[in-house]
Amino acid sequence: MIRNLNSMLADVGETCSTGWDSGRRQQVPRYLFLLLCLNLVAAPAVYAATDGAFSKTQSYAIALLALTTVALAAYLFVVIFQPERF
Amino acid sequence: MTSNPSDLRQPRGSRNQRRHTPKANMSGIYRRAIRDAFVKLNPRVAIRNPVMFVVWIGTIVTALVTLDPNLFGTAQGENPRLFNGLITIILFFTVVFANFAEAVAEGRGKAQADSLRATKSDTVARKVLPDGTIQEVSSTTLRQGDTVKVIAGDLIPADGEVIQGVASVDEAAITGESAPVLKQPGTDIASSVTGGTRIISDELTLRVTSDPGKGFIDRMIALVEGAERSKTPNEIALTVLLAVLTLVFLIVIATLPPIATYVQAPVSIAALIALLVALIPTTIGGLLSAIGIAGMDRVAQFNVVATSGRAVEACGDVSTLILDKTGTITLGNRLADEFIPVNGHSLQEVAQVSLAASVFDETPEGKSIVRLAQQLGATVDFDRASAEGIEFSARTRMSGTDLPNDREVRKGAVDAIRGFVRSRSGAITPDLDQAYEKVSRLGGTPLAVCDGGDLYGVIYLKDIIKPGIRERFDQLRRMGVRTIMLTGDNRITASVIASEAGVDDFIAEATPEDKIDVIRAEQSKGKLVAMTGDGTNDAPALAQANVGVAMNSGTQAAKEAANMVDLDSDPTKLIDLVTIGKQLLITRGALTTFSIANDIAKYFAIIPTIFAAAGIGALNIMRLSTPQSAILSALIYNALIIPALIPLALRGVQFRPLTANQLLRRNIFIYGIGGVIAPFVAVKLIDIIISAVGLA
Missing domain, CATH: 3.40.1110.10 (Calcium-transporting ATPase, cytoplasmic domain N)
Structure with missing residues (x-):
C-alpha cells in the first residue's frame, strides 16, 4: 500500500516536472495558464466591486480583459527595454 | 590591391547591365506571400512585431464581443454584433496585410534561395588521395584540405583554391553572368572557385577550402533567405519608439472608460479597441520589416551579397568613401x-x-x-x-x-x-x-x-577616367560623403586624376597598408568609412571599415573579412551601395513620418464622434455621419494604407542627393503634411461610401 503510494507520488512528481519543463519550453501556454489562474482571483473582486451590476460571466470577462491589458503593457515594457529579443 | 592579370579584373557589366541576379522563379511569390501572411498569424511569429501583436490581440477581443456583444456589459446601439463583426474583419485584415508586406519582401529572397539550392546538388567528386590515385566520392564527404580534380563539364564539388591547371569556369549559377571566368593557380584573384559552378574547359586540381554546409552558396542561401536576419540598430531604435507610442496609447485607452462614463458617454469595448488601433502607428509597424528586407533585396539585385541588414544600413550612414583609382575611378585598362x-x-x-x-x-x-x-x-x-x-x-x-x-x-x-x-x-x-x-x-x-x-x-x-564619375562624386559631396582616392601612382599623376575626377582628397604612392591607416584616421574623427578590396592584404582594412565590399574574384580572406561581397567584382558599385543604404534610411524615415502624421486625422475622425455626447461634437470637422461610420472609415483607411504603401516600401522612396537637413525638410513637407491631409480626404470618402451602402 505504502509502496503503491510512493510510486504514485513519484509518478505525480515526474508528471509535474515534465509539465513544468514542457511549460518552460512552450512559454505561450504557460503564460495563458497563469493568466487564467490570476483571473480566478481578479474576477470575484470585479464582481464584488461592481455590486452585482455585471453577471459572473461578465465579471470574468472584464477581469480577463484587464489582465490582458496589463500583460500587453508588460510585454511592451519588455520590448522597450530588451528590443533585441524581438 | 594585388597585382594580377588585369583581364580577370575587368568590371563585368556596365551600369545598365548590373541588375542580373541569379535566375529565380518569381512567378509564385504572391501566392506564397498570401500563404505566409496567414502562417505569420502564429502568436510565436506575431509577437516579434509589437504594434501588430497588439492589433492581433485586439482582433481576438473584438471577435469575442462579436460572438457575445454583452460579454463586457450591456451592448449599446443598433445591431452591435454586425458592427463588432465588421471591426473584427477589418482588424484581422490589418494584421494580414502587414504580414503580407513582410512576406512579399521575403519572397524574392526565398525564390533566390530556392534557385541557389538547386545548384547545390550532390555530385561525384574525383578526390586525389595522398598516393596520387583518384577515388570517386560524394561531394558531401569532402572536407577542408582535401584535393580534388575537376574536368570540363563537371560541377565544382566544393569551394576551393586552384593549385594546378588553367580552365574556364561558368559562374552563372551565382552571378547570373554567363561569360566564363579564367581560373588559374598562384594569383589572388583568379585562383578561388565556388562549389556549384561549372568548369567548361580543360581541367583543374583544387584544394577544398570549406567543409560541407559552410560553403559560399550555403552562406548565400542563409543570407538571401533571411535566416540570419537580425534587427539593425536603426530598426531597434524605431521598434522602441513604436512600442513606447503603443504603450502610451494603450494606457490612454485603458483609462478612458471611467472618464467616458463620468461624461455620460459610455464607449463599447469594440470602439475602444478600434480607437487604440487607429491611434497606434500601425502603418510603419506593418511595413518596418518589409522596408529592411527590401533594402537587402535591392542590394542583392545589384548582385551584391550583404552579410547583414546592418551592413546595408551602415552604407546609408557612410561619410567617407575610400576608392582605388584603377578600376574604380579610371577604366583600369591603362x-x-x-x-x-x-x-x-x-x-x-x-x-x-x-x-x-x-x-x-x-x-x-x-x-x-x-x-x-x-x-x-x-x-x-x-x-x-x-x-x-x-x-x-x-x-x-x-x-x-x-x-x-x-x-x-x-x-x-x-x-x-x-x-x-x-x-x-x-x-x-x-x-x-x-x-x-x-x-x-x-x-x-x-x-x-x-x-x-x-x-x-x-x-x-x-589612364581614362570613367565617364560620369565626376557627377557621381558631386552627388556624393552634396550628400555629405567625402571621397578619398588611393593610388600607387606618383603625386603629380594622382593630383591630376583627383582634380579631373573631382575627388575630395587623394593619397599617392599608397601601399595596401595605407588603407587601414586612412580608415583609422577617418574613424577617429567619428566618420563611417566604406571601402572595396580583393586581395589578402586588403582583409584587415576590409574588416576595419564600417562597410567593406570584397570582390567575388578576390581571395577567401578578403571575402570573409568584408561585410559585403560583390558578385560582379565591380568596385564602382560601392557608390551605388551608399545610395541604396541612404534610400533605405530615407524610406524608413518617410513612412514613419507619414504613419505618425496619419494619427491626427484618425484622431479627429473617431474622438469627436464617439464623445459627441460630452459636447465635443464641434470637433467633427469632417462631418462624419455616425460614430460607427467614423470608426469603420478610420479603420478601413488604416488597413488599406498598408497594402497601398507596399510598393513604396519595397521600391524605396525616390532618392535625391540632398543633405540631411534638406531631406528632413522635404520629408516633413511631403510625408508629414501629406500624411495629415491624405487620411482626412480618404476617411471622408470611405464614410460617404459606408453611409451610402448603409453599413453604419
Missing part, C-alpha cells in the same frame, strides 16, 4: 600611348627596348606596349625560348626580360628604374625628370625603360 626617348636615344630604340621588356608581360598594359612598339616597327630580335620573363612585384615595382646575352631590360616605376640603372653603374639624365613630369601632368602613368645601366626613355600609359 594603354601605352607614347614613347618619350631620353638620354640621347631615338624613338625607334626606345620602342625596341620596350618591346623586349614587355614580350613576356601578359597584362593589358604589357600587351599595349608590345602593340605600340610593333606599330613603330620594333621586332623581337632574340630567341624567346632562351630569354626569361621577370614578373612585376610590389617590392621591385618593375618587370622585364633577362635576354640570352646577359642583357637585363626592365620597365617600371621611374624611381625603381632609376635605382636599377644606378645599381648597374648607369647615369641618370635630367631629361628623364622632364619626361616623367610631362606624363604625370597629363594624368598618365610614366614607366621608365632601360637596358641594364642604359636609360632609354619613358612610356606614357594613358
